[in-house]
Amino acid sequence: MRIIDLRSDTITKPSPEMRERMAQAEVGDDVFGEDPTVNSLQEKVKELTGKEAALFVSSGTQANQICINAHTRPGEEVICEYRSHIFNYEAGSPALLSGVQLHPILGNYGVLDYENVKEAIRPLDHHFAQTRLISLENTHNRWGGTIYPIKKIKEMRRLADEHNLKMHLDGARLWNASVVSGISIKEYAGYFDSVSLCFSKGLGAPIGSIAAGSAEFIDSTHYYRKAYGGGMRQAGILAAAALYAIENNLERLKDDHRRARLLAEVFNTISGFVVDLQGVQTNIVIIDTSLNKKPAPQIAAELAEKGIKVQAFSSTRLRVVTHLDINDQDIDHTIEIIKKF
Ligand SMILES: Cc1ncc(COP(=O)(O)O)c(C=O)c1O
Numbered sequence: 001m002r003i004i005d006l007r008s009d010t011i012t013k014p015s016p017e018m019r020e021r022m023a024q025a026e027v028g029d030d031v032f033g034e035d036p037t038v039n040s041l042q043e044k045v046k047e048l049t050g051k052e053a054a055l056f057v058s059s060g061t062q063a064n065q066i067c068i069n070a071h072t073r074p075g076e077e078v079i080c081e082y083r084s085h086i087f088n089y090e091a092g093s094p095a096l097l098s099g100v101q102l103h104p105i106l107g108n109y110g111v112l113d114y115e116n117v118k119e120a121i122r123p124l125d126h127h128f129a130q131t132r133l134i135s136l137e138n139t140h141n142r143w144g145g146t147i148y149p150i151k152k153i154k155e156m157r158r159l160a161d162e163h164n165l166k167m168h169l170d171g172a173r174l175w176n177a178s179v180v181s182g183i184s185i186k187e188y189a190g191y192f193d194s195v196s197l198c199f200s201k202g203l204g205a206p207i208g209s210i211a212a213g214s215a216e217f218i219d220s221t222h223y224y225r226k227a228y229g230g231g232m233r234q235a236g237i238l239a240a241a242a243l244y245a246i247e248n249n250l251e252r253l254k255d256d257h258r259r260a261r262l263l264a265e266v267f268n269t270i271s272g273f274v275v276d277l278q279g280v281q282t283n284i285v286i287i288d289t290s291l292n293k294k295p296a297p298q299i300a301a302e303l304a305e306k307g308i309k310v311q312a313f314s315s316t317r318l319r320v321v322t323h324l325d326i327n328d329q330d331i332d333h334t335i336e337i338i339k340k341f
Contacts, residue, residue: 004330006263007311009173009256009283009323012204018244025240029233030056031226037236041243045197045210048246049189053218055211056239058230060172061090063196063209065097066224068133070217071166071194074099077129079120082106083142085170086135097228101129109279110140111152114159121163134160137170138188139177142313144276145260145284145321147177150187157191167191172198172209176282179253193217202253202283203245204324208238249324256283256322259331263320266335283322290316306337 005011014022028034038056045054057063064086068078078094080087082104086094094100105116112134122128134156138148160167169192171177171185178185189195194213199205211221225231232238264280267273272292275285287310289296297312304310311319322331 001307002333003307003309004326004334005309006320006322006326006334007309009201009204009321012324014204014206014241017248018205018241021244022237022240025236027234027236030235031231031233035234035236035239037243038239041239042210044243044246045212048185049195049197049212050186051189051195051212051218052215053213055218055221055225056232056235056242057209057211057225058207058232060085060170060196060198060200060209061093062225062228062230063198063211064090064135064168064170065093066221066228066230067168067194067196067211067213068094068100068135069098069224070220071133071168072098072100073132075129076100076132077103077122078133078135079103079105079112079117079131080135081110081112081137081140083110083140084135084137085141085172086137088142097224100132103131107140107143109146110137110143111146111148112136112156114152114155117156118159121159121165131163131165133166133168135168135170136192137172139173139282139284141173141284144279144286144319145173145176145282146279147181147281150181150183153188153191166193168193169195171195173201173282175250176202176253176257179250180257180282199242199245202256202323203242203249205241205245206238208242210242252324253283256324256326257281259283259322259326259328260285260320262331263322263334266338267320270338270341285320286313287318287320288316289318303337303341306341308334308337 042054274288
């Protein structure tokens with residue numbers, strides 16, 4: 001049976017060309033800073049983000065967490081969005097590793113309201129954890145790949161500056177936002193003290209993320225990467241895949257976005273499935289199944305039996321993600337199956 005896996009853009013497998021680039025990579029010991037391919041990836045990301053330094057790490061979680069750790073001290077507080085990745089899917093590591101508490105605020109399509117954030121910033125008083133950092137997510141995974149408007153980012157930056165707060169961007173899928181909005185990675189990154197980017201999502205590399213920021217900041221994240229057991233040795237093999245991904249798989253993200261839109265529109269015509277089309281901005285589609293008699297996990301299981309794998313996000317929500325290993329024929333086939341479903 002033909003299997004079409006729409007659960008996540010992390011499931012992609014490296015292409016023969018990407019593997020060839022990995023096989024040819026020049027390597028060295030990256031813990032000594034001597035891997036030339038890792039170094040050139042870090043240089044490339046410095047250029048792309050306009051930041052002074054970058055550090056290659058194993059995962060998006062690690063990139064976010066070393067940044068949180070380097071920005072904060074135990075007992076401090078980080079403001080984030082309620083459905084954000086750092087709050088929901090990073091295993092409680094802000095508490096575990098940095099000793100900080102998160103202060104989540106429900107946003108709209110992942111976008112935080114200025115007044116709500118202003119209200120959430122703790123006054124300087126011994127009763128309170130001190131607010132140190134605001135973390136934003138762009139695109140926003142759990143809200144369905146939504147793009148954080150640049151106007152709202154600028155507004156948040158002003159607020160952060162007024163209160164002497166740092167800003168971190170979880171940019172695991174910033175590539176997708178940039179391709180749609182036409183706003184460069186550099187412009188987005190310019191509003192933040194630190195940014196994390198992933199190569200293993202839409203860009204299709206097998207492993208790897210990166211944190212970027214000032215030279216002093218990235219120097220301090222080195223310590224946390226080591227402390228988390230994240231120092232890698234001949235990591236150039238992985239960095240080569242990331243370089244290949246940046247060079248070859250960035251512009252094509254618009255195909256993923258077009259396909260996600262098409263799937264969203266079709267799902268929306270089927271009774272028992274509702275998609276908020278306003279929220280479909282990149283490669284993720286969230287399908288509300290609350291009008292369906294079956295719970296979302298059961299629908300996902302039944303679709304899987306027909307060869308279509310989707311993710312149950314909750315008892316009433318499914319998530320569908322388009323990616324590098326999905327082509328137009330896969331979309332046509334998926335549409336055929338769901339229309340019959
Ligand atoms: C928005 C966002 N940030 C961070 C991550 C973490 O990435 P990783 O799975 O590489 O730790 C993910 C993973 O899907 C994500 O969607």
